[in-house]
Amino acid sequence: MSKRKEMQIKKRQEMVEKNGIIYLDNVSKSYSTGSPALNGVTVSIMPGEFVFIVGDSGSGKSTMIRLLLRELTATSGHVYVMGNDLAKLRHGKIPKFRRNLGVVFQDFRLLNDRNVYENVAFAQRIIEKSAKDIRKNVPTILATVGLAGKYKAKTTELSGGEKQRVALARALVNRPSILLADEPTGNLDPKNSWDIMHLLEEINEAGTTVVVVTHNREIVNAMHKRVITMKKGVVVSDQQEGGYIDED
C-alpha cells in the first residue's frame, strides 16, 4: 500500500473517531424550487450506534438518507461517511463507497425477475466475489434472516415481511459498516414490523451502525434507542433512549 493511501486511511480513521462514522456538519440542501429540504443540520453518529430518524413527511429525513448514499450532494456544509467527505467523492468512486453501506427501502426494491438466492447473490457479484464464496455466503445470510428454506422462491411469491428480509439479506451480505433503512416497516403488518426491527437490533448488536428512518411511533417508543427528530429540514430534538415526539 502506498504511503499516500496509508495517510488517507489514517485520516479517515481519525475523522471517524473524532466526529463519528456519520457526520453532517451544518448541512443544507436546497432543490431548485421551494424551501430548503435541510437547513443547517449537524448530526454525529458514532460507530455501532442504533439511531432512529423521525419526522413528518417533508421534514428532510429522506433527503438526509439520499445525501448519505451520495445520491445527492449538499448545497452547503459537509457530509462525512466513514471519514469520506462525500462532496469530494468522484463519480467513479461512488460504487466502492456504497459497498460499505447496506440500504433497505420501504418498497423493498428487489429484482423481481430473479429468485431470492439470485437477489442476494447479486450484491456479491458486483463486488466480484468468487462463485465459491457466493455459494457459501448467500445461504448463511439467508439463514440469518430466516429465509433458508425459501432461496429458490420468486420474489413475487413472497409476503411483504419476507421481501424485506430478502432486502436485508442483500444489504448485509457484503458486511457493511452502516445499514441505512428508509421506512423498513412502512409496508408491513405489526408482527412483520417487529420481526424486522428485532433483526435490525441483532445486526446492530453484531457491530453494524444502524440508521432507521421511520414513522412508526410504537416501535420508536418501545425500543429506547437514540431518536433524532426533524421538522422542516431542521433537527428539533436529539435524545439518547428517546421516544417519538409529537410535533404539534
Place this chain on the structure above:
Amino acid sequence: MKISTLFYTFRQGFKNIWRNKWFSLASVATIAACLFLFGLFFAIVANFSHIVKTAEEGVSIAVFFHDDNDLCEKQGHEHVEGEVPSSQRIEEIGKMIAARSEVSEVKFISDDEAWATFGPNYLGEDYDLGYLENPLKGMNSYEVFLSDVSMQGTLVHWLESIPEVRKINYSEVTASTLSGVNLLIAYISIGIIVVLLAVSVFLISNTVTIGISVRKEEINIMKYIGATDFFVRSPFVLEGIIIGLIGAAIPLAVIYKLYLYAMEFLTEKFTVLSNFLNFLPVEEVFHYLLPISLILGVGIGFLGSFTTVRKHLHV
C-alpha cells in the same frame, strides 16, 4: 474484470433479451424494418449507378490528325491547315492522351482498321468493290474512353490545343446527360440515406429508451448496491448489440432472396430490358450492403443502449 464477471455479463445479456422478449421483439422489428428500407434503396441505387457507369464507359472521343493535302482532295473533305504528324508523333500523342487522369483507355485505329469497320457497317458486305485502295488512307485516329465522363470538356479543350489534331468527334449532350444523371443519383441517394438513417436512429432510440426506462428501477437498485457503471451497462449494451445484429441479419436475408427473385423475374419477363440494363450480381451488391448493414445494426444497438442506460446511471 474477472472471467466470472464476464460470463455473468454474457448470461445476463442473453437472459435480458428473453426476459424482455416483447421489447426485444419490438426493437428487432424496428431495426429490421429500417435496415430493410435502407438495403432495398441501396440495391436500387447501386444498380442505377452501375447502369450509368456502364453507359459512361461506352462514351468515347475520336481524335483525328491532319493529313496531306492530296489525300484531303481524294477523300473529298476540306483541308484544314496544320501540322501533318509523323507516325512517331502520333504514337507520342497517344501516350500523352493515355497519361491523362480522366482517360481510362486509348485505342489506336489505323486507317485500314477504320475502313474495315466503316465499310461493312455503311456499305454492306461488298463494300470494297470499286475501291482500288483504302479511301480512308491516312485517317489514323485514336478512340479515347473516359474514366469520368464529366471531364470530357477538359479533355477536348486540351486535345484542341495539340497542333497536329484536325478534328475531335464527341457528343456533348451524352456526356452532360450522363454526368447529370450521375450527380442526381448521388444527391438523391445521399438525401434518402440521411433521412432513412435519421428516422431509423429516432425510431430505434425511442424503442430502446422505452425498453430501458421500464427497467430504470433495476438500474437504480444495482447502483444503490454499489455496482459500477460498467457492470450495470455491460449486459444492456450486449443486449443492444445482439438485437442490432439480429435486426440487421433478417432484412439482409430477405433482401438477398428478394434480389435474386427480382433479377430472375426482370430477365425473364422483360427480355428487351436485359439487352441494355445490366444488373449487378447479388454478390457485388452484398459486398458493400452486408458490412454496412451489420455495422449500422450493431452500431445503432450499441449506441442506443449505451446512451439510454447512461441517462439512468447518475443515481
